[in-house]
Amino acid sequence: MFAYLVKRFFQAIAVMFVISLISFAIQDNLGDPLRELVGQSVSEEVRQQLRDELGLNDSFLKQYGRFAWNALHGDLGTSYFFKEPALTVILKKLPATLELVFGATLIIIGLSIPLGVYTAIRPNSLATRVIMGLSIIGISIPVFLTAILMIFLFAVELRMLPSYGRGDLVHLFGYWSTNFGSWDGLKHIFMPSLALASIMLPLFIRLIRSEMMETLESEYVKYAYAKGIAPRRIWFVHALKNTLLPVITVGGVQIGTMVAYTILTETVFQWPGMGFMFLEAVNRVDTPLIVAYLIVVGFIFVVTNTIVDLIYGLVNPTINLARMS
């Protein structure tokens, strides 16, 4: 186990190293920091002097070393537009995105487990066919189209829900502001998180269904039936537990994917999160902010994947860790 842990840790570091190299290459080639600093009305000599002072004429390795050192100390540069440290800007936007992911996760868990279990234990009922049919339609609709459809229906036609922004926020601990504290906030977060959930929901229903059907065929479930245990207890206590193992692995990886899809939902709903900020930064060619986003998101991906792998190793006693490492 320990060897596996160490190997997994080194792999994570190697990936972060590659991400930092790519980020640095982008920073090196995208935009001109001098122009952002002094404008265009400065003579060539002063320019060269400034370049020397800023270390822009140093070798690639030296510059990368400085970049990596600063990044490790939490300094990812200063945003051209916000005139603030890029990391601070991103951390300010992070709660909005995380709340969106959290809301979507709640919806996914709340719907996919009952629906997945139901479609597995009643494979031939009409409701199952409807659910499976809807799930393949759900897979085929891009998330931004679901979002637009919902806006058109609930905001434009029925005027029931607001179509953009976060609404009233409740502040927690001075830093975190949450949507889950007020009715207005809940109304604002409902559509974006439902749209975000819609992309993963069919996948999870199908996954839980197929795993559940496989488990229900196994010997121990048949034995439990023979013993006379109530079917409800067999389904939700005995079978479901063993179904959730693959669900955890897939789920963990999907958290990373969801961060990508937040860019789409945030754009449609003008949700003031990281994804929306990233696209604005791209339009403004705000290089430090782009690079900081890249590193933060890469970090989120690497951390979730590593944790998922470790949990999988811990939860599943049959996995051969020695061979995997």
Next chain:
Amino acid sequence: MNSIAMDAPLTRWQRFKKSNLVYDFRRNPVAIVSFTIFLVIVLASVFAGLIAPFDPYDPRQLDIMNSELPPVWQSGGDDLFLFGTDAQGRDLWSAILYGTRISLIIGICAVALQAFIGISIGLVAGYVGGRTDNLLMRIADVQLSFSTLMVAIIFLAVSQAMFGTETFNKYALFMLVAVIGIAEWPQYARTVRATVLAEKKKEYVDAARVLGFGPLRIMLRHILPNSISPIFVISTVQVANAIISEASLSFLGLGMPVSQPSLGSLISSGFDYIFSGSWWITAIPGIILVVLVLVINLLGDWLRDVLNPKLYKG
């Protein structure tokens, strides 16, 4: 082939007609309907130049006075424009025909690129084994752990900022194919590698080696045909995913430009007008996109049930 026992050797086409695949297809209404719709969409987009009443790429045919006309069946619609017009006065029906073509081209080319890279790497990893295999599969794991959409968004956003919108728009099609193609190769590589590992031990491979065939020939002519059915199944799902990815990227403004719209960019250009009631600019391309992806997914599901390949799980 020895054909003494048969009256006449069957041609490839005749053998295909007798296969399980065709037998099952004829008895599956969902498959028939999906395939028909898919064929209609493909043909309509291939012959877009003949069907479309206008050329959506020709700015001289645009008249701003015609902008935001509703479809024919609504009051205020014009007989000239079947599905109405967009905000620039472009005929939506023509734009959709050409847009579907772009979406299909990108989807199919991107998957062809994925398949080429993935199959080559999968074959090499499985056949050579050892350290090469280890390294390639580790890279595949890392690549898979990053969502395709994320990689594509960042790559396209950075290149757009770097080259400027004008240059970017010129090469948008190639960039989309390249980025979607490169990001998803591990799907193929893993499956092909799994089949290669299973097939490599069989006697016919030994026999081929004894006959003195080189590794390249053995890989391509002997082992690869055995992994055709999983490749087939993956490909259908991947085409559907690639079309969705392309639409999403174009929606974000990181794909096809408005002057040469795909279905995604059409939806995106209509989104700005949805609040003023011009729902058709978004809704009609949206419906076409969903129907296209849906029939491909249904065909993929059907293929998976019929061919029942051992797909790599995980």
